[in-house]
Amino acid sequence: MANTQFFPLEYFANKPAPYSLLPFRFDRWPDGSYLIVSDAGEYEFLPSEIFTTFVNHQLSPSSPHYAKFKAKHFLTDGSSSALLDELASKYRTKKSFLDGFTKLHIFVTTLRCNQSCPYCQVSRQNEDAGAFDMSDESMYRSVDLMLQSPSQSLTMEFQGGEPLLNFELFQKAVLYAKERNLKIGKNIQYVICTNLAPLENKHLDFFKEHEILISTSLDGPDFLHNKNRPLGKGPSHDVVTANIWKAKEALGRNSISALMTTTRESLKYPKEIIDEYLRMELDSIFYRDLNPYGFAIKTSSVIGYSTPEFLNFYKKSLEYIIQINRDGRTFSEALTSMILSKILTPWPIGFVDMQSPSGAGIGVVVYNYDGDVYASDESRMLAEMGQHVFRMGNVHENDYAEIFFGETMQNIASASCNEALAGCSDCAYQPYCGADPVRHFSTQGDIYGNRPTSGYCKKNMGAIKHVFDLLIHSDKDLERIFWAWVNREDVNHLRLPDPAWLSS
Amino acid sequence: MPDKVKSLSAFHIDSDELGVYAKVSVDPLLYGLASILKTAYWFTDQCYVYLANRAPFIEVEFRLKQGDSEDLLTQCCGQFLNNLLDQSVRQVVLGETAGIRDALIKKAFFDAKAAISQLVIADESNRPTGSQSYKDDPLNISGRR
Numbered sequence: 001m002a003n004t005q006f007f008p009l010e011y012f013a014n015k016p017a018p019y020s021l022l023p024f025r026f027d028r029w030p031d032g033s034y035l036i037v038s039d040a041g042e043y044e045f046l047p048s049e050i051f052t053t054f055v056n057h058q059l060s061p062s063s064p065h066y067a068k069f070k071a072k073h074f075l076t077d078g079s080s081s082a083l084l085d086e087l088a089s090k091y092r093t094k095k096s097f098l099d100g101f102t103k104l105h106i107f108v109t110t111l112r113c114n115q116s117c118p119y120c121q122v123s124r125q126n127e128d129a130g131a132f133d134m135s136d137e138s139m140y141r142s143v144d145l146m147l148q149s150p151s152q153s154l155t156m157e158f159q160g161g162e163p164l165l166n167f168e169l170f171q172k173a174v175l176y177a178k179e180r181n182l183k184i185g186k187n188i189q190y191v192i193c194t195n196l197a198p199l200e201n202k203h204l205d206f207f208k209e210h211e212i213l214i215s216t217s218l219d220g221p222d223f224l225h226n227k228n229r230p231l232g233k234g235p236s237h238d239v240v241t242a243n244i245w246k247a248k249e250a251l252g253r254n255s256i257s258a259l260m261t262t263t264r265e266s267l268k269y270p271k272e273i274i275d276e277y278l279r280m281e282l283d284s285i286f287y288r289d290l291n292p293y294g295f296a297i298k299t300s301s302v303i304g305y306s307t308p309e310f311l312n313f314y315k316k317s318l319e320y321i322i323q324i325n326r327d328g329r330t331f332s333e334a335l336t337s338m339i340l341s342k343i344l345t346p347w348p349i350g351f352v353d354m355q356s357p358s359g360a361g362i363g364v365v366v367y368n369y370d371g372d373v374y375a376s377d378e379s380r381m382l383a384e385m386g387q388h389v390f391r392m393g394n395v396h397e398n399d400y401a402e403i404f405f406g407e408t409m410q411n412i413a414s415a416s417c418n419e420a421l422a423g424c425s426d427c428a429y430q431p432y433c434g435a436d437p438v439r440h441f442s443t444q445g446d447i448y449g450n451r452p453t454s455g456y457c458k459k460n461m462g463a464i465k466h467v468f469d470l471l472i473h474s475d476k477d478l479e480r481i482f483w484a485w486v487n488r489e490d491v492n493h494l495r496l497p498d499p500a501w502l503s504s
Numbered sequence: 505m506p507d508k509v510k511s512l513s514a515f516h517i518d519s520d521e522l523g524v525y526a527k528v529s530v531d532p533l534l535y536g537l538a539s540i541l542k543t544a545y546w547f548t549d550q551c552y553v554y555l556a557n558r559a560p561f562i563e564v565e566f567r568l569k570q571g572d573s574e575d576l577l578t579q580c581c582g583q584f585l586n587n588l589l590d591q592s593v594r595q596v597v598l599g600e601t602a603g604i605r606d607a608l609i610k611k612a613f614f615d616a617k618a619a620i621s622q623l624v625i626a627d628e629s630n631r632p633t634g635s636q637s638y639k640d641d642p643l644n645i646s647g648r649r
Binding site: 020021022023024025026028039055084085087088089091092095422423426450451452453 | 542545546547548549590591593594596597598600601602604605607608609611612613
């Protein structure tokens with residue numbers, strides 16, 4: 001027998017194992033490190049040398065990164081189909097907002113409004129312009145369509161104009177939906193978006209009886225709110241805040257939430273706005289930038305701002321909010337909470353503006369006062385400006401299949417997946433972001449959009465990067481605060497697992 | 505005296521009747537055409553970008569949309585070349601993982617099948633009567649696959 005020569009043991013030790021890369025996207029950060037993100041949204045930050053070693057298939061199985069990458073599905077060293085099953089399950093979970101199709105059904109019961117906000121996106125009409133009210137027949141047909149949605153859980157949301165100015169129709173719609181639903185058995189949540197100025201006791205009685213949630217607008221302290229949201233020619237702040245207290249007392253603290261729309265004037269008062277929300281005992285704030293629709297376009301030279309200015313305001317405000325939480329008061333920012341949920345949990349969020357496929361038509365539908373059906377609130381805002389591109393049909397002329405699977409919906413769907421959009425498909429932040437064909441059509445004249453010049457892209461990417469920056473530099477206290485926001489818990493009660501226990 | 509060493513990227517800055525422009529030449533065999541196009545795309549916010557095939561290289565020309573700062577153009581070219589490296593790695597990863605990504609998405613949504621139309625379900629006249637059996641299948645549901 002010939003002498004057989006073997007390699008020494010050292011030869012095999014720490015030798016890179018043959019592994020395959022699994023799909024991921026990456027971004028290089030200013031400090032030279034790399035952020036890698038899987039299709040399911042799991043992430044890791046790596047020093048550049050580890051990144052290079054990893055993508056060149058040179059990572060040793062004994063490296064502490066190896067096991068982590070394998071657990072998070074950045075690499076595989078086996079051929080087991082169980083691994084693909086697990087990854088597919090994670091992916092499917094992230095996309096589970098698609099289950100049941102359209103869940104949010106918005107009813108524009110009137111375009112009439114008692115306020116004259118310069119940033120109004122919906123081209124409101126005068127209080128006595130009855131021609132802009134939804135008819136009973138349009139409402140009945142709209143409710144019938146809503147109830148044909150495959151989703152077991154629906155949200156029926158009333159918008160305007162000011163829906164309380166057409167309270168009779170609102171009541172009829174809720175009662176009709178409830179009656180029809182007795183046989184169908186869906187879970188329906190009712191929400192009214194109101195400025196609260198016309199609120200009366202009879203409204204509150206109805207809200208209480210039918211468990212209707214209120215979404216209102218509060219732009220900050222009196223001098224700011226009154227400037228942004230005049231009531232006729234007078235102030236509205238006192239009326240709105242008094243009615244927020246009244247509604248809280250009648251319906252409970254959690255039955256009312258508020259949105260804040262950012263104008264150029266708002267940028268000067270990040271702390272004052274938050275202090276007003278705290279004074280009103282609201283538990284969260286949602287910073288919304290101006291939408292490029294309706295009166296907001298006409299007034300943009302006066303009230304508008306650039307995306308970097310908005311992001312700077314958002315970051316300053318967030319810093320103050322975090323300090324408030326560090327001091328023991330639970331108060332969250334909605335956009336940040338949603339981004340954190342996308343980054344830290346396996347679950348999707350129900351926010352139609354930041355999902356792929358886009359929420360237009362798939363997650364939300366709007367029944368306009370005239371019976372026309374639109375793919376989103378922004379779509380009907382465009383229609384008020386004479387652009388009917390996103391009109392899916394009419395409740396009197398078309399059936400469910402024609403509306404939800406017609407040509408308009410097909411066109412929207414073609415630009416709805418950021419996985420297949422130029423600039424997005426390679427973007428590390430794609431699993432956390434969305435597509436917005438309606439906004440891109442409005443701002444760029446193209447449903448697919450041009451990412452390098454897109455305000456939507458700049459804003460979302462800026463916000464997501466900022467949240468990542470906070471996460472990687474977070475201390476235990478901030479980590480606890482973020483998890484409390486994600487889980488909607490009290491920051492003083494949430495306890496995180498001890499890292500020593502985790503690593504043992 | 506030795507010849508002056510030429511820049512490998514053939515960086516060049518000049519002006520013509522349209523204004524100041526900068527050019528870099530890159531090797532498509534090394535970086536890949538997709539990487540070059542994808543990298544150039546992101547510069548369309550601040551520049552007008554023109555690509556020309558000057559075999560064996562691809563020439564990328566930048567003109568600022570606003571102003572004619574040579575410093576800014578130089579920065580653009582430098583940033584373009586660095587971003588091109590990252591984009592090339594993205595293309596490598598994409599090439600290695602595209603198949604498994606397709607398989608993953610197919611697997612994730614394999615169970616999603618076209619549901620029977622809600623109209624059919626909602627229409628009570630379509631419900632079977634006591635004298636009918638599912639085998640009758642008057643709506644040819646079994647044929648819809």
